[in-house]
Amino acid sequence: MRRKLGGLVISGAIRNSEELLAGSFPVFALGVTHRGPFRDGPGEVNLPIALSGMVILPGDLVCGDADGVVSVPRHEVEEVHALALKKHDDELRLMAQIKAGTSDRRWVDELLIRNGCSIES
CATH class of the missing domain: 3.50.30.40 (Ribonuclease E inhibitor RraA/RraA-like)
Structure with a gap:
């Protein structure tokens, strides 16, 4: 220090x-x-x-x-910082949607089906 x-x-x-x-x-x-x-x-x-x-x-x-x-890398700090702020904002929105019960998780099922998994109710 x-x-x-x-x-x-x-x-x-x-x-x-x-x-x-x-x-x-x-x-x-x-x-x-x-x-x-x-x-x-x-x-x-x-x-x-x-x-x-x-x-x-x-x-x-x-x-x-x-x-x-x-x-x-020093020359990428500003770009990475901007991307990190966007990711943080996206995650805050997602957490708010999850808390409110309004998150759309259909993409998970679609991804599983595309990869050969079956979805059971």
């Missing part, structure tokens, strides 16, 4: 997870361990990395939540 980082994504384990997760600094890791880190490397800063098949360049946007982490 003192270094003005927005969070930590590590393809490895963290320790002191209870303290880390209780704070406001976002941390995403593959697991938790009781063992401490190696403070003398290996490691590099401001170079491309690859995590789970994603190539992440310095300056790319990295976002995460309890379900995982995604990286957006």
